[in-house]
Amino acid sequence: MIGIDWGTSSFRAFRLDADGTVTDRRVAARGILAVEDGRFEEELLRQVGDWLADGERQVLMSGMIGSRQGWQEAPYLPCPAGPAEIAAALGTVGCEGADLRLVPGLTCTDAAGTPEVMRGEETQIVGVLEEMAPRALVCLPGSHSKWARIEGGRIVGFATYFTGEAFAALSAHTILARLMRSAPPDPAAFDRGVARAGEPGHLLHHLFGVRTLGLFGRLAETAAASYLSGLLIGHEVRAALPGDGTAVHVIGSDELSALYARALTACGVVPVVHAEDAAARGLVRLGREAEWR
Amino acid sequence: MIGIDWGTSSFRAFRLDADGTVTDRRVAARGILAVEDGRFEEELLRQVGDWLADGERQVLMSGMIGSRQGWQEAPYLPCPAGPAEIAAALGTVGCEGADLRLVPGLTCTDAAGTPEVMRGEETQIVGVLEEMAPRALVCLPGSHSKWARIEGGRIVGFATYFTGEAFAALSAHTILARLMRSAPPDPAAFDRGVARAGEPGHLLHHLFGVRTLGLFGRLAETAAASYLSGLLIGHEVRAALPGDGTAVHVIGSDELSALYARALTACGVVPVVHAEDAAARGLVRLGREAEWR
DSSP states (O other): OEEEEEOSSOEEEEEEOTTOOEEEEEEESOOGGGSGGGOHHHHHHHHHHHHHHTTOOEEEEESGGGSTTSSSOOOOEESSBOHHHHHHTOEEEOOTTSEEEEOOOEEEEOTTSOEEEESSHHHHHHHHGGGSOSSEEEEEOSTTEEEEEEETTEEEEEEEEOHHHHHHHHHHHSGGGGGOOOOSOOHHHHHHHHHHHTSSSOHHHHHHHHHHHHHTTSSOTTTHHHHHHHHHHHHHHHHHOOSSOOOEEEEEOHHHHHHHHHHHHHTTOOOEEEETTHHHHHHHHHHHHTTOO | OEEEEEOSSOEEEEEEOTTOOEEEEEEESOOGGGSGGGOHHHHHHHHHHHHHHTTOOEEEEESGGGSTTSSSOOOOEESSBOHHHHHHTOEEEOOTTSEEEEOOOEEEEOTTSOEEEESSHHHHHHHHGGGSOSSEEEEEOSTTEEEEEEETTEEEEEEEEOHHHHHHHHHHHSGGGGGOOOOSOOHHHHHHHHHHHTSSSOHHHHHHHHHHHHHTTSSOTTTHHHHHHHHHHHHHHHHHOOSSOOOEEEEEOHHHHHHHHHHHHHTTOOOEEEETTHHHHHHHHHHHHTTOO
16 A cells, blocks of 8 residues: 655655555655645656556545645544544545545544644554553644643544744744854753743743843853743643653654653653654554555 | 933933923834934934923933943843932933933843843833832733832832734744734634633643634634734733732733733733833933932
8 A cells, every 4th residue: 555644844655565564655845735726636646656557556645635725625533533433534535546545633622622633643643552551642743743642542632732833933033033043953052941941930931031041141142042942842841741650652753853852851751752654654554444455 | 301212113202391291292113223323313313302402401211222232231220129229320321412311221030040131111110100009010011021020119020021022923924824814903802812821721732722713613813813912911911910919000002001901800900001101200200319400
């Protein structure tokens, strides 16, 4: 089968053999925002047409490709949901020469009734379910970081944090930008930011401190971006950790995972870190659960 | 005398008689960022040269004009500081035909040792000191909102919140911008945002809710900006209120003061609201304390 993790900004395809081993892969900066006029079928053929010509027929896609802005909407499935529920809710997309299915996103509501959504992360989580205890917490860092609670091998609920986008907007479009000079990541400054997040005061107060520390010569321009990153991730991690010793798993890019692992460790929790291509394993698992073959 | 509140983006001058009554005023969008090549003396003469020609000599200036980016730096004065300490620390600026003084900004450190600064707000606070109890809290909303603690008629400490800038950056430069359509303020949506700030979950989580409420049709595009404003101001107010019944005074523009009064009232504290030209009264008071005449 072919598994595709097709997100907002990137396209990642995996050719999988009967054992679920990745035999080939294609990665392109062809996320759904880069595909014009809804020409997703054309794009699919451009990326993996040779695999299809080679005899592959089953294609399972996860991510924003199943959103309103994607190829076809796969309605959100409510939590709790595990591999069985997700596999039973796959959407079907008409596509000549392929049996194309869509993984639905998940939804839940927080304690106060505000809705939550994820699309793509559920597949990554499914990909590492077998490596975690029946009860665990999964952190998927990103523009919109997700923290999912796993119980009995199912996703029972999750919360999203706007951390990545907040960092991008605050570091580029506020007065803080003037205090920053682009430089390699500064781990010590990141750690200071994480520690600051644990001090009294709200995030909105701590943000102004980025400015005053710069003004008073206590934070170098080359360190300010790492400090801000640590401050925001530190706030997120402290807010998301339940504090009950639940094991935490991190799934993400090497760079982001390393930052989150660092922040979590500073907060007393050493996480298990998984590679981003948990998506490939999740697609295999869902394909199997769907009894597609 | 002439009192001038000269900030980053605006210039406001008051002509004051011996009683401290404002007899004339000039307001211009000539903040320090609009004045090129440090030509502050030229700008001063352009704005109030006729008052000086008319015989005024004493000019007292507060705000960012006394910063490193302004006319001349007036070093920050450490808290606690009241009118007497501030008046004793006025800076002197050489200027032909005028006796020009600068009000110093204030500094303090928060519980964790991170520095805080204000410049201009101290003069506004001094302007309303006589109208408040010896122990009070003063909120000065803005891009960088200040919350100052007053004890024994002096400013003993303060904290800054990055609320206004965060709102501007988040509402214009994140995915939330796509869910917003410009519209008149929506008080009900603002109130919802304030209430949301009191629910469980961190600000970074609540921010994502702005998106999901929009996605699920529970927040209109025309209401989203007001909701976000209420969410941020609600977080600030809840974090800044000591919860011990201390009286709260608000000094700011009519529009911002109304929003903060609304948020404070929702949190159970009905504030005393003062007009922004508290600065004029503060300049009069500091001029008197300096025994300038």
